[in-house]
Amino acid sequence: MLKHLFKLMWNKRKQNFLLMIEMLFSFLTLFVVFSLIIYYYRNYKKPMGFESDDVWVVEYTNAFKTAPADSANLFYETMRKTVEALPEVRSAGYSAFNYPFSNGTSETGLTYEHQQVWHVNSFWVDENYKDVLRPTVVEGRWFNRTDLFGSNPLVINANLSKTLFGNGSAVGKRVARRVVIGVVQDMKTGGDYVKVNPSFYNPLDTGSFRWLNILLVRVAPGADAAFEGRLYKTLTGAMKNSEVNIEHLSDKRTSTNRFNLAPIIVVVGVAVFLIINVALGLFGVLWYNISKRRGEIGLRRAIGASGSRVSTQLVAEAM
Numbered sequence: 001m002l003k004h005l006f007k008l009m010w011n012k013r014k015q016n017f018l019l020m021i022e023m024l025f026s027f028l029t030l031f032v033v034f035s036l037i038i039y040y041y042r043n044y045k046k047p048m049g050f051e052s053d054d055v056w057v058v059e060y061t062n063a064f065k066t067a068p069a070d071s072a073n074l075f076y077e078t079m080r081k082t083v084e085a086l087p088e089v090r091s092a093g094y095s096a097f098n099y100p101f102s103n104g105t106s107e108t109g110l111t112y113e114h115q116q117v118w119h120v121n122s123f124w125v126d127e128n129y130k131d132v133l134r135p136t137v138v139e140g141r142w143f144n145r146t147d148l149f150g151s152n153p154l155v156i157n158a159n160l161s162k163t164l165f166g167n168g169s170a171v172g173k174r175v176a177r178r179v180v181i182g183v184v185q186d187m188k189t190g191g192d193y194v195k196v197n198p199s200f201y202n203p204l205d206t207g208s209f210r211w212l213n214i215l216l217v218r219v220a221p222g223a224d225a226a227f228e229g230r231l232y233k234t235l236t237g238a239m240k241n242s243e244v245n246i247e248h249l250s251d252k253r254t255s256t257n258r259f260n261l262a263p264i265i266v267v268v269g270v271a272v273f274l275i276i277n278v279a280l281g282l283f284g285v286l287w288y289n290i291s292k293r294r295g296e297i298g299l300r301r302a303i304g305a306s307g308s309r310v311s312t313q314l315v316a317e318a319m
Helices: 002-011 017-045 069-084 129-133 145-149 158-165 225-238 249-292 294-302 307-318
Strands: 055-060 089-095 107-112 115-125 137-140 153-157 178-184 199-203 214-219 244-248
Touching: 017 249, 055 225, 055 249, 069 089, 069 214, 069 225, 089 115, 089 129, 107 158, 115 158, 129 214, 153 158, 158 178, 158 199, 225 244, 244 249, 249 294, 249 307, 294 307
Parallel strands: 115 199, 153 178
Antiparallel strands: 055 214, 055 244, 089 214, 107 115, 137 178, 153 199
């Protein structure tokens, strides 16, 4: 039976060539789809590494341009404390443009004992970053203000620690002339479905406020639009002639995830279209064989073949 089926397939190879090509492309497309689904699912199952709920992003234009760095530092520190003084605010801290779900990236390379690591994400944040986003520290500690007056501190994520030091301790090691003081859990700042690259976190110094324009604010659960309006007035009152925009980090997370899922949705749509075409082609072949072989089917039925056996043969040939 099997030998007969393969012989039929070989004899009809030219007749079904286009259908087989379509099946091949359908298989390749399904392979890509399931590979992407597994890749996205594995990334999704990993912990987020920080808390994005109840965090608001304040983006502002350069509100205070002055020559002395100490004056700028005093101005922005006063503004941060003014925001933290609001009853609904739990903490606030400054960050560079590549905050979570911003689609902004800053990559560099690192060398450690002749080992080169590329595509390392570099984040510039202040000491309050840990209170706002609450990253999970797995080794050592987060930097504080006193670290700025000592050796250059550096906090790295678990991915970079694994890449450079394997299963050994990273605290106290020197990387790019910086001393590692802490390791945090991988933070999925690119969204739930994106792989986390090796990353490190630099502390902001007094000269950083000239180019910073992001303030991250953790608010109390349930903070409403009325408080958002008061926060906006507080910020615009402190930063005269400055444009202020407030967004919710949870909303940015949702939009980032939708953007990341767009390619797989398109590929799934193409795969479904190809599968439907292949199914219709197979049904067409089956219907053509039945119509063409009515005499053969009638003869087999006349000599005693059951309807189920005839149907099984025709379906098996199509399969």
